[in-house]
Amino acid sequence: MSMWSALSDKLDEKVLEDLTSNVKQTQDNLLEEILTLNANTEYLRPFLHGSSDKDTFKKNVPVTTYEDMKLFIDRIANGEPFDVISGTPITGFSLSSGTSGGKRKMFPCNNKYLENLNFIYCYRSFVISKYIDGLEHGKGMVFNFCVPEHTTPSGIPVSAATTLFFKSDYFKNRPPYWHWSFTSPDEVILCSDNKQSLYCHLLCGIVQRDEVVKVGTAFVSTLVRVITFLEKHWEEICTNIRYGRLSEWITDISCRDSVSKILGEPNPELADLIENQCKQKSWEGIIPRLWPKTKFIESIATGQMAQHIPTLEFYSNKLPLISSSYVSSETMFGINMNPLCKPQDVSYTFLPNMSYFEFLLVDAGDEVEIVDLVDVKLGCHYEPLVTNHSGLHRYKMGDIVQVTGFYNSAPQFRFARRGNLILSVHMEITTDQVLLNAVTHAKMVLESSDVMLMDFTSYADISTTPGHYVLYWELKGKYNNSIAEIDNKVLVECCYVVEESLDNFYKEYRKNGSIGALEIRVVQQGTFDSLMEFFITQGASSTQYKTPICIKSTEAIAILEEKVHARFFTDESLSLNFLS
Structure with a gap:
C-alpha cells in the first residue's frame, strides 16, 4: 500500500465534512468542554462561579488582550500552579514571532495545542493530495527548523510553537502516513544552529533532487532567503558532493552523522550538473532547474508575505504556490480547501474543533458587536476572539479577516491585515494592506528595468516638517546579483506610483501640505539580513521571522540608515497628477 493510500484510509474525508457541516454543535460542545475544565481556575471563577453555561460566559467574561493576560501567564512561568488560568497542565509556552506586532508574546501551551497542530498538518496534506497526483512517489524538501529552547523559572520549556511540536512525541512517533517523506533526517530539523x-x-535536498516533488517553508520570505543562501553556498555544496565529504564547519554531531549517510560516496557527475545550473547568469527558474520533479511550493503567501510572491515566481517559473493553513502561537484556525487557487484568492476554512471562535465586527463605530462563528456575514471584516484549552478566553488576536464564503456551514476567511500595523504622520491612517498594495503597483514599474524588490519596510518620518513616509527598499538585478546602476527615473516613478495608490485621505493631506513627498531609500544588498539578525537578538524567532512592514524601533532604523x-x-x- 502506498503512503498516500494509507493516508486516505487513516484520514477520512468524512471527518472534514462532518466538522464543516456541524459547526454550531461542534463549537457549543467545545466551549462547554473548555469551560468545564477551566471554570474553577483563578481567572474564570469570579466571572463564572463554576458554571459552564455559554450565556453566562458571553455575559460575564470580558474580551481580553495580551496585556490583560500577561500577569497570569507570568505567574505560571514563575512557578505558580497551572490552575491560575488552566484546568489542565501547561506543558510549554509558545512564543509569537515578535515582528508583526512588536515584542514577542508568550502563550501557555498544553497537549491539546500540539494535538490540534498535528490535526492541521495531517489534514492540510490530505487536502493537497486530492488535488495533486503522484505525491506518493516522491519526497518533500521542507525547510523545518528548531530554535533553542529555554525554560521558565519553574522549568517549563519556552520556544516557538513549531519547535515544541518537532520535539514532541507527536512528531517523534508520527506514523508513516503523517506526511510525505522529508529529504532531511530529523536530526537536521532538530539542529538548533539554523545556519548548519x-x-x-x-545539501540533502540536492543529493535527492530526483525525488523532490514539493518544496516547503513556513513563509514565502523564508524560501526567498533560502535561495539567497544557496547563491552564496552552492560552490561549497558542489564540493561536498564531488568528494563525498561534509564541510568541517558542520559541527553538530547528530546532524553531521545523519547527513553524511545521505551524502554518500563522491558524485562528480551530480556536482557538475548542479554547478552548470548555478553558474548561469540568471537564476530565473532555479527551483525547477535544480529539482525538476517539483509539483508545487507550500508556503504561506498571504498578508504581508504577498510582497515576496513575484520574487518567488521568478525563481520557481510560477510553480503552484499553496498557502495551506492559517495557524498562530495562540491557536490553529483552519485549512485552505482550494489549495490550487491563486495566492491573492486564498481563503481559509475555519475548523470548529480547534478553539471556540467569536468575532468582533470591525468598523462598527461605537457599537460593539460580537458574533459566533456561524453568525458571521459574507463580506464583513472581523477581528477573531479566541477561547482555547490552555487559558486564553475571548482573546483579541489582532488579525483582521474578511468573510469570503462558506464550505458547508463553516465560514471561509481571507486574511486582510494586522489590526495594529499602521503608518501615519498626520491624521491619516495607512494600514499594512494598503501599503502592500501600493508597493505591489510600484513593482510593476521595476519590472521594466529587470530589477527585483527583495524586501522592504517603512516608517513615518516626523523629524521633518511636514512629516513624510519613508520606504527602505533592497533591490537586486534579475540577471545579475548586483545592480550596476540605479535608474533614477524609474525609482522616482516608483515613489509616485506608491503615493498614487494610497487612499484619498492621504492624498488630501498631501495636497494641503500636511504630508511631505514620499521617499524611497535604497539600501545595500544584505541589509535586511542584518535587520533580521537585529530582531533575533531582541528575541524574535529566526524560524517565524517576518520583516516588519512598519518600523518604530530607533535601533532598527539606525541599521537601515547605515546602509542607505x-x-x-x-x-x-508627477505629484500634480494626483493632487489636482
Whole structure:
C-alpha cells in the first residue's frame, strides 16, 4: 500500500465534512468542554462561579488582550500552579514571532495545542493530495527548523510553537502516513544552529533532487532567503558532493552523522550538473532547474508575505504556490480547501474543533458587536476572539479577516491585515494592506528595468516638517546579483506610483501640505539580513521571522540608515497628477 493510500484510509474525508457541516454543535460542545475544565481556575471563577453555561460566559467574561493576560501567564512561568488560568497542565509556552506586532508574546501551551497542530498538518496534506497526483512517489524538501529552547523559572520549556511540536512525541512517533517523506533526517530539523540546519537541508535536498516533488517553508520570505543562501553556498555544496565529504564547519554531531549517510560516496557527475545550473547568469527558474520533479511550493503567501510572491515566481517559473493553513502561537484556525487557487484568492476554512471562535465586527463605530462563528456575514471584516484549552478566553488576536464564503456551514476567511500595523504622520491612517498594495503597483514599474524588490519596510518620518513616509527598499538585478546602476527615473516613478495608490485621505493631506513627498531609500544588498539578525537578538524567532512592514524601533532604523546608498522622492511635477 502506498503512503498516500494509507493516508486516505487513516484520514477520512468524512471527518472534514462532518466538522464543516456541524459547526454550531461542534463549537457549543467545545466551549462547554473548555469551560468545564477551566471554570474553577483563578481567572474564570469570579466571572463564572463554576458554571459552564455559554450565556453566562458571553455575559460575564470580558474580551481580553495580551496585556490583560500577561500577569497570569507570568505567574505560571514563575512557578505558580497551572490552575491560575488552566484546568489542565501547561506543558510549554509558545512564543509569537515578535515582528508583526512588536515584542514577542508568550502563550501557555498544553497537549491539546500540539494535538490540534498535528490535526492541521495531517489534514492540510490530505487536502493537497486530492488535488495533486503522484505525491506518493516522491519526497518533500521542507525547510523545518528548531530554535533553542529555554525554560521558565519553574522549568517549563519556552520556544516557538513549531519547535515544541518537532520535539514532541507527536512528531517523534508520527506514523508513516503523517506526511510525505522529508529529504532531511530529523536530526537536521532538530539542529538548533539554523545556519548548519539550512545548509544541511539544501545539501540533502540536492543529493535527492530526483525525488523532490514539493518544496516547503513556513513563509514565502523564508524560501526567498533560502535561495539567497544557496547563491552564496552552492560552490561549497558542489564540493561536498564531488568528494563525498561534509564541510568541517558542520559541527553538530547528530546532524553531521545523519547527513553524511545521505551524502554518500563522491558524485562528480551530480556536482557538475548542479554547478552548470548555478553558474548561469540568471537564476530565473532555479527551483525547477535544480529539482525538476517539483509539483508545487507550500508556503504561506498571504498578508504581508504577498510582497515576496513575484520574487518567488521568478525563481520557481510560477510553480503552484499553496498557502495551506492559517495557524498562530495562540491557536490553529483552519485549512485552505482550494489549495490550487491563486495566492491573492486564498481563503481559509475555519475548523470548529480547534478553539471556540467569536468575532468582533470591525468598523462598527461605537457599537460593539460580537458574533459566533456561524453568525458571521459574507463580506464583513472581523477581528477573531479566541477561547482555547490552555487559558486564553475571548482573546483579541489582532488579525483582521474578511468573510469570503462558506464550505458547508463553516465560514471561509481571507486574511486582510494586522489590526495594529499602521503608518501615519498626520491624521491619516495607512494600514499594512494598503501599503502592500501600493508597493505591489510600484513593482510593476521595476519590472521594466529587470530589477527585483527583495524586501522592504517603512516608517513615518516626523523629524521633518511636514512629516513624510519613508520606504527602505533592497533591490537586486534579475540577471545579475548586483545592480550596476540605479535608474533614477524609474525609482522616482516608483515613489509616485506608491503615493498614487494610497487612499484619498492621504492624498488630501498631501495636497494641503500636511504630508511631505514620499521617499524611497535604497539600501545595500544584505541589509535586511542584518535587520533580521537585529530582531533575533531582541528575541524574535529566526524560524517565524517576518520583516516588519512598519518600523518604530530607533535601533532598527539606525541599521537601515547605515546602509542607505540612494534616496528618491516623488517629483513635484508627477505629484500634480494626483493632487489636482
